[in-house]
Amino acid sequence: MDFDALFNAQLNQLKEDGNYRYFAELERDCGKFPKAASHGEDGVRDVTVWCSNDYLGMGQNPLVIDAMCEAVARTGTGAGGTRNISGTNHDHLLLERELADLHGKEAALLFTSGYVSNWAALSTLGSRLEGCIILSDAGNHASMIEGIRHSRAEKVIWKHNDVADLEAKLAACPANVPKIVAFESVYSMDGDVAPIREIVEVAEKYGAMTYLDEVHAVGMYGPRGGGVSERDGVADRITLIEGTLGKAYGVVGGYITGSAALCDFIRSFASGFIFTTALPPAVAAAARTSIAHLKESSVEREGQRRQVARLRAALDREGIPHMMNDSHIVPVLIKDPVKTRMLADYLMAEWDIYVQPINYPTVPKGTERLRFTPSPLHTDADIDHLVAALSTLWKQCAIAHAVA
Numbered sequence: 001m002d003f004d005a006l007f008n009a010q011l012n013q014l015k016e017d018g019n020y021r022y023f024a025e026l027e028r029d030c031g032k033f034p035k036a037a038s039h040g041e042d043g044v045r046d047v048t049v050w051c052s053n054d055y056l057g058m059g060q061n062p063l064v065i066d067a068m069c070e071a072v073a074r075t076g077t078g079a080g081g082t083r084n085i086s087g088t089n090h091d092h093l094l095l096e097r098e099l100a101d102l103h104g105k106e107a108a109l110l111f112t113s114g115y116v117s118n119w120a121a122l123s124t125l126g127s128r129l130e131g132c133i134i135l136s137d138a139g140n141h142a143s144m145i146e147g148i149r150h151s152r153a154e155k156v157i158w159k160h161n162d163v164a165d166l167e168a169k170l171a172a173c174p175a176n177v178p179k180i181v182a183f184e185s186v187y188s189m190d191g192d193v194a195p196i197r198e199i200v201e202v203a204e205k206y207g208a209m210t211y212l213d214e215v216h217a218v219g220m221y222g223p224r225g226g227g228v229s230e231r232d233g234v235a236d237r238i239t240l241i242e243g244t245l246g247k248a249y250g251v252v253g254g255y256i257t258g259s260a261a262l263c264d265f266i267r268s269f270a271s272g273f274i275f276t277t278a279l280p281p282a283v284a285a286a287a288r289t290s291i292a293h294l295k296e297s298s299v300e301r302e303g304q305r306r307q308v309a310r311l312r313a314a315l316d317r318e319g320i321p322h323m324m325n326d327s328h329i330v331p332v333l334i335k336d337p338v339k340t341r342m343l344a345d346y347l348m349a350e351w352d353i354y355v356q357p358i359n360y361p362t363v364p365k366g367t368e369r370l371r372f373t374p375s376p377l378h379t380d381a382d383i384d385h386l387v388a389a390l391s392t393l394w395k396q397c398a399i400a401h402a403v404a
Contacts, residue, residue, distance in 0.1 A: 018337030018368075019359045026354065033060040033377050038354065047348065048382055050355045050372050055220060055328060056300040057377040058250030064290045068251075071285035079278035087278035095284040098291050099255050102218075102226050103241045107263035110255050110284070112276055114215045114244030117254030118143035119150065120272025121242060122182065122211065126151025128269055129178040135169055135208070137161065137183040137194070144182055144213060160187075163198045170206040179208035185228035186216040189363050189371065191329030196229055200237045209239040219248025220301060220328060225294040245283075249290040253279045303376025304328060307383065311374050314387040320394055323369075330372040331358075332390070340368040343393055351389040 014020040025039040034049045079087040099108035111117035126132050132153045139160040159165040181203040203210045214227035222230030229235040245253040315322050323331040334340040340357040347353040359368045
């Protein structure tokens with residue numbers, strides 16, 4: 001059997017549909033974020049990155065860089081294996097204490113990524129709690145969906161951010177079985193924010209555990225960067241808060257926080273923790289430095305909010321439609337995969353602007369978009385250049401300003 005022919009047939013279909021993903025070869029330039037070097041057929045040139053999840057530029061922060069370099073010199077480059085066997089390191093434990101303090105919880109547990117922490121925690125909870133029902137927001141991330149699916153627990157999907165629908169579905173569940181309400185705080189593609197307090201109150205009414213993904217919010221919201229749940233004063237009422245170190249904190253890794261018993265339960269039963277090599281201690285040291293800094297400093301968050309507001313105002317002046325939300329994510333809907341790809345290519349080729357087109361399956365077909373994430377390190381000139389480019393291309397490509 002010609003397996004390559006089977007592979008290529010499906011890849012060609014992706015290309016015909018406009019959903020094939022092309023990756024630019026970029027090289028981040030330390031200390032110059034959001035600038036990066038783009039390696040292409042025409043050589044190397046500088047571009048401005050507009051879609052990074054390094055939301056606050058902490059991956060370029062001198063304190064974080066120094067912490068990682070110091071830890072490499074002190075401990076070497078790797079963890080030495082899984083934490084069960086040889087990988088538990090003092091830096092891991094220090095980071096877990098920092099994370100527990102960030103969210104006001106008894107304990108925390110590190111994973112190699114936010115995807116893995118969601119997958120491992122939800123699959124373990126759903127499979128180990130007998131008769132468990134997981135009520136999942138319709139907009140939840142793929143990692144949460146995969147964790148729920150792998151758990152083989154009964155799954156009930158409630159309408160996105162619809163508290164009344166959640167309550168109706170909770171009321172229909174048997175009273176004597178474990179129930180988990182799983183949702184996110186900031187949804188990364190539309191940028192909308194969950195009504196966390198209302199969700200928590202409904203979950204408490206029916207005795208359900210709350211599982212909150214704060215991946216796109218940690219470091220970004222709340223007086224210490226504890227996320228939307230900290231900002232809204234409800235973190236103490238949430239059973240499990242999950243987050244990442246790879247976005248606003250500028251490093252890599254995922255984690256959960258909760259009671260000591262909950263974290264020990266996941267540690268003891270989650271294959272996604274037990275059987276994988278631990279994060280390098282240097283990564284843990286850098287992440288701890290980033291978290292500690294953002295607990296004390298609001299300069300980065302304030303600068304980021306200022307640039308988001310500036311970009312939105314400039315788009316409005318040019319009549320370029322963008323999805324309104326209360327977060328730091330600025331989606332510009334194109335609603336066509338081919339045109340979205342074309343616009344992204346033009347921005348890169350003609351304007352030295354890098355933004356990755358967002359298409360199916362990341363978003364539903366017909367909602368393709370360019371997703372912009374202004375950081376405090378994007379200058380006013382960067383914003384003016386971006387908006388001028390979008391305005392020019394918008395007219396050239398005959399995309400109606402009323403598209404969104």
